[in-house]
Structures are given as C-alpha cells and as structure tokens.
Amino acid sequence: MKIALLVVLGLVLGALGGASLGVGAGLAWVEIFKTSNFEGYGGMLVFFTFMPLGALLGGLAGAVTFGVLAWRDAEIAIERPPKAPRKH
Template sequence: MRVALLAMLGLFLGALSGAALGIGAGLAWVEIAQTTSFEGYSGTLVFFTFLPLGAAIGGIGGSLLFGMLAMRDDAIAIERKPVAERARGHGR
C-alpha cells in the first residue's frame, strides 16, 4: 500500500514538474527555431505539444522514482522497530 501511495505522489509531482519543464523547453524551441507566431501558432505548439509530452515523461519518471524508493526499506525510515527491540535481537 505504501508503494502504491508513494508512486501516486510521484506521478502527481512528476507530472507537474514535467509540464513546467515542457513549457520551458517549448518556449526555448520557439525562440531557437524562430517559429512563426502567426495566429498563435507558437503558443499552440508549446501548449499542445511540449506541455503534454513533458507531463507524460515527468509523470512516468516520478512514479518510477518514488516507487523504487518506496520498495527499498533502507531508503525510507517508515515502520521501523524501536531501537530497544533491535538491540535485544527481536528486530526483523
């Protein structure tokens, strides 16, 4: 359950950050390639091409990253036994 919840959090955060990076990459592309702005073509290119691609890539990457971190017990200190129990040999 913890893995699924952290993967969902990673999906959400990754999609948000990926969309922001996609907008930045799209604006850079419009400036570098000198895309025409006739009738809003450059804005349409950024918001209908780069933003969804960035959100999709960021969402997949974020969910994989957070899911992998959640599967590793030593990376996240959740549900650990108290120190006194581990010292007596009852931990794990």
C-alpha cells in the same frame, strides 16, 4: 499500500514538474528556431505538444523513482528490534 500511494504522489509531482519543464523547453524551441507566431501557432505548439510530452515523461519518471524508493524502503528494516541487554 504505502508503495502505491508514493507511486501516485510521484506521478502527480512528476507530471507537474515535467509540464513546467516542457513549457520551458517549448518556449526555448520557439525562440531558437524562430517558429511562426501566426494565429498563435507558437503558443499552441508549446501548450499542445511540449507541455503534454513533458507531463507524460515527468509523471512516468516520478512514479518510477518514488516507486523504487518505496520498494527499497519496504525491504530495509527501518526500526530494528531492541537488542537484549548485555550481561557483564
């Protein structure tokens, strides 16, 4: 259950981060390639192309990253059993 919740958390955080990076990449694309802004074409390009692609890629990357981290954490014993006291 912990792994599934961390995957969902990674998906949400990755989608938010990816969307913001997608907006930044789209704005850079519009400025570098001098995309026409006739009737808001530049804005539509950024928010209907780059933002969803960034959110999709970021969500997948976040889910996979958090899932792998949670999976490895499940394999590693966090709390070790107490050792028996030594006899001197």
